[in-house]
Amino acid sequence: MIVADRKPIEEIIEEVKNYEKILILGCNECVTVCEAGGKKEVGVLASALRMYFLNQGREVKIDEETLERQCDHEYLEEIRDVMDQYDAVVSLACGVGVQFMAEKYHDCPIYPGVDTCFLGATEKRGLWTERCQACGQCILARTGGICPVSRCAKRILNGPCGGSAKGKCEINKEIDCAWELIINRLKALDKLDDYEKIDPIKDWSTDRAGGPRKVVREDVQE
Amino acid sequence: MRLQYPSDIKIILVPCTGKLDVVHILHAFEKGADGVYAVGCMEGDCHYNSGNLRARKRVEQAQKILDTIGIGGERAQMYNLSSSEGPRFAQYAVEMEERIRKLGPNPIKLAKKKAA
Amino acid sequence: MKAKTPSKLEKILAAGHLAVTSECGPPRGSDMEVITEKANLIKDYVDAINITDNQTSVTRMSSLAACIQLKLMGLEPVLQMVTRDRNRIALQSDILGAASFDIHNVLCLSGDHQSFGDCPTGQNVHDIDSMQLIQTVRLMRDQGKFLGGGDIKRPPQMFVGAAANPFADPFEIRVPRLAKKIAAGVEFIQTQCIYNMEKFELWLKIAGDRGLLEKVHILAGVTPFKSAGMAKYMKNRVPGIEVPDELVKRMSDTPKEKQPEEGVKICIEQIQHLKEVEGVRGFHVMAIEWEEMVPGIVKKSGLYPRPSVE
Numbered sequence: 001m002i003v004a005d006r007k008p009i010e011e012i013i014e015e016v017k018n019y020e021k022i023l024i025l026g027c028n029e030c031v032t033v034c035e036a037g038g039k040k041e042v043g044v045l046a047s048a049l050r051m052y053f054l055n056q057g058r059e060v061k062i063d064e065e066t067l068e069r070q071c072d073h074e075y076l077e078e079i080r081d082v083m084d085q086y087d088a089v090v091s092l093a094c095g096v097g098v099q100f101m102a103e104k105y106h107d108c109p110i111y112p113g114v115d116t117c118f119l120g121a122t123e124k125r126g127l128w129t130e131r132c133q134a135c136g137q138c139i140l141a142r143t144g145g146i147c148p149v150s151r152c153a154k155r156i157l158n159g160p161c162g163g164s165a166k167g168k169c170e171i172n173k174e175i176d177c178a179w180e181l182i183i184n185r186l187k188a189l190d191k192l193d194d195y196e197k198i199d200p201i202k203d204w205s206t207d208r209a210g211g212p213r214k215v216v217r218e219d220v221q222e
Numbered sequence: 223m224r225l226q227y228p229s230d231i232k233i234i235l236v237p238c239t240g241k242l243d244v245v246h247i248l249h250a251f252e253k254g255a256d257g258v259y260a261v262g263c264m265e266g267d268c269h270y271n272s273g274n275l276r277a278r279k280r281v282e283q284a285q286k287i288l289d290t291i292g293i294g295g296e297r298a299q300m301y302n303l304s305s306s307e308g309p310r311f312a313q314y315a316v317e318m319e320e321r322i323r324k325l326g327p328n329p330i331k332l333a334k335k336k337a338a
Numbered sequence: 339m340k341a342k343t344p345s346k347l348e349k350i351l352a353a354g355h356l357a358v359t360s361e362c363g364p365p366r367g368s369d370m371e372v373i374t375e376k377a378n379l380i381k382d383y384v385d386a387i388n389i390t391d392n393q394t395s396v397t398r399m400s401s402l403a404a405c406i407q408l409k410l411m412g413l414e415p416v417l418q419m420v421t422r423d424r425n426r427i428a429l430q431s432d433i434l435g436a437a438s439f440d441i442h443n444v445l446c447l448s449g450d451h452q453s454f455g456d457c458p459t460g461q462n463v464h465d466i467d468s469m470q471l472i473q474t475v476r477l478m479r480d481q482g483k484f485l486g487g488g489d490i491k492r493p494p495q496m497f498v499g500a501a502a503n504p505f506a507d508p509f510e511i512r513v514p515r516l517a518k519k520i521a522a523g524v525e526f527i528q529t530q531c532i533y534n535m536e537k538f539e540l541w542l543k544i545a546g547d548r549g550l551l552e553k554v555h556i557l558a559g560v561t562p563f564k565s566a567g568m569a570k571y572m573k574n575r576v577p578g579i580e581v582p583d584e585l586v587k588r589m590s591d592t593p594k595e596k597q598p599e600e601g602v603k604i605c606i607e608q609i610q611h612l613k614e615v616e617g618v619r620g621f622h623v624m625a626i627e628w629e630e631m632v633p634g635i636v637k638k639s640g641l642y643p644r645p646s647v648e
Contacts, residue, residue, distance in 0.1 A: 044248060
């Protein structure tokens with residue numbers, strides 16, 4: 001899923017302090033799972049903002065809504081009828097949702113309420129870690145199912161670098177060395193010989209480097 | 223025991239303090255409460271293992287938010303006691319009441335009055 | 339191994355001499371005097387001088403500029419290149435720039451992570467890794483081709499090196515990793531500072547058993563301790579360096595004013611020991627900000643005078 005983290009309330013206040021009618025818009029998908037932008041977080045932010053403005057002597061209309069998803073037209077359409085009631089929206093969806101909202105409601109300012117962090121997993125409640133950088137050409141088949149692009153601080157395709165110590169990364173002892181994980185996994189799969197195959201220079205054109213990306217599937221288009 | 227404790231405290235029962243969420247605390251302040259405190263079981267003695275520990279974290283989170291928006295985090299507190307400690311319950315109530323009296327009324331209440 | 343390039347370092351190794359290299363870090367400024375002074379201190383005692391490339395991710399004068407200066411002084415530079423700061427366009431471009439000054443040695447590295455340096459909030463590039471940089475230089479040199487497939491007019495003539503750390507984890511892939519670098523085309527290796535002789539010799543032995551030592555020149559990395567504090571620091575703080583307790587003790591048991599002398603003594607003993615170890619083809623003496631000790635170490639280790647080659 002897409003993992004996001006809550007933005008400091010001060011930062012959100014700074015962005016929306018001049019509006020009178022604000023919609024706090026959550027998303028029921030990834031950001032709900034990572035407890036950054038679901039219904040609960042919408043409630044907390046909305047309540048905090050209402051109190052903040054009241055305390056400043058201003059009664060600002062702050063409403064709460066949470067959509068099934070903010071990355072799909074049909075769900076964004078659900079609020080079309082009420083959008084004219086607001087002069088700004090704080091979207092607690094990932095950066096995708098914020099932008100999709102902005103595209104759909106062109107004349108309404110949309111502010112991000114979370115920091116979108118990475119593609120990751122819930123290791124346990126309150127701990128989310130990165131697994132994928134969406135490079136567009138998956139190499140997991142060659143690396144024992146562990147991704148050096150997202151999990152090595154230098155995204156080294158032929159690792160580990162000399163800084164790996166006791167299975168940990170040189171930049172932080174809390175971070176596993178991706179290459180140590182790869183080697184251990186190759187061993188478990190009885191494929192350690194594969195370690196000596198040199199991974200070729202990667203084509204990064206399907207990564208961020210190639211510009212905005214598209215997946216086109218004519219077979220499923222209408 | 224018929225212990226006395228301040229009469230302006232409204233008790234809301236929950237099955238476990240683990241049920242308490244940040245938004246409940248904030249809503250209480252939004253509705254005009256001058257202070258909110260949670261009284262959970264002793265740490266390590268939660269019937270549901272960690273409900274009271276979660277509650278403490280949520281109170282701390284609410285404190286941070288209350289500080290940020292100028293209400294004051296010290297208006298929210300977490301206490302722990304065991305079910306046999308009636309006197310301590312009363313003592314915490316007195317302590318909390320004194321704390322809030324010192325802080326004065328919730329500024330939101332005043333702001334609302336002014337607005338009305 | 340016959341020399342394939344005009345590199346003096348390669349020729350010395352090909353002739354079967356024990357090679358000696360050292361290194362200089364460029365200054366945090368534009369005063370080239372710093373480099374010329376350091377180089378003049380050591381030039382008669384080493385065959386080639388590495389110039390580090392923004393080591394520990396601290397911004398410094400460019401390695402290429404300092405290498406050019408060495409070249410203009412008639413010395414033999416080893417251009418260190420890290421893949422952290424430049425993409426494949428910039429790396430190839432700098433290789434050509436170096437080649438235009440007839441810089442004949444390159445050391446391919448990934449580089450320390452930028453979080454250690456003076457720009458921890460910067461991006462890192464890592465378009466290619468050190469293994470792939472080795473391949474890139476070899477492609478440019480041997481086939482006269484760019485990565486993009488185009489032909490290079492006057493291809494670079496570079497002796498291609500890389501680092502190896504026999505002490506990093508996990509140990510079991512240390513030799514396979516060397517094999518991988520050799521397969522990528524590396525011709526010489528400068529190792530991480532060696533203090534744990536047993537582990538280093540075990541690494542060499544396993545490499546030798548696989549026939550790798552005939553395929554690559556290994557220069558053993560040595561670094562003299564300036565003080566007991568440095569020995570402890572290297573032991574505890576520097577990832578991928580192993581300092582045996584007895585060395586730390588030996589430094590600690592030495593009175594403070596005698597510690598630099600003791601550190602140099604240890605270094606000389608290490609070189610003398612390693613000279614006899616099969617597979618060691620030379621030494622990379624890294625006297626960190628202590629270049630003035632290099633001549634003494636080289637002399638007392640019996641590595642002076644340096645051979646001359648055609």
